[in-house]
Amino acid sequence: MIIHRTHKLVLLACIIGCLTLIAAAAIEGSWxxxxxxxxxxxSNPYENDSQATLVGxxxxxxxxxxxxxxxxxxxxxxxxxxxxxIRNAKPGELQWLLTNGNLAKGMPSWSRLPxxxxWQLVSYLKTLQ
Ligand code: HEC
Known part of the structure; x- marks a missing residue:
């Protein structure tokens, strides 16, 4: 009986762990x-361009x-x-996200910006450590 209860607790802990992982994955990088x-x-035409980073x-x-x-x-x-x-994302992937957004998750599209x-925003994002 005691062993049985422990098993249940282990199972419950696994389920909670899995749900947390799924939730974390849904928040970061699901796009x-x-x-x-x-x-x-x-590729970003303004890669490593310090002026573009400042504008970004x-x-x-x-x-x-x-x-x-x-x-x-x-x-x-x-x-x-x-x-x-963001550190691992390719510049082209960030450009795509900024253009399309992830509307269902609350990230707007920035296609109205030139x-x-x-690209200048992407240059800035790439300086974040
Ligand atoms: C109205 C609020 C809002 C504004 C304004 C906004 N964002 Fe977001 N952004 C979000 C939300 C919410 C997410 C998470 C979307 C998701 O769960 O995938 C997000 C996600 C992101 C991500 C992906 C992060 C990741 O870890 O997957 C990047 C990059 C990003 N935003 C950049 C920007 C940039 C650059 C701007 C300005 C041009 C901007 N956002 C403006 C709400 C916003």
Missing amino acids: LPKVPEKDRSR KKLFQQHCASCHGPTAEGKGKRPNLHSET EQQR
């Missing part, structure tokens, strides 16, 4: 598999800080962008 290959492989930082303050926080550290359910997901500005 990555949706990026088409042709977008993924695009300003654009971030204007358009993104209200949700992601002034230093991109995240707010509530809005993710911290100093993350492994593409150049989206």
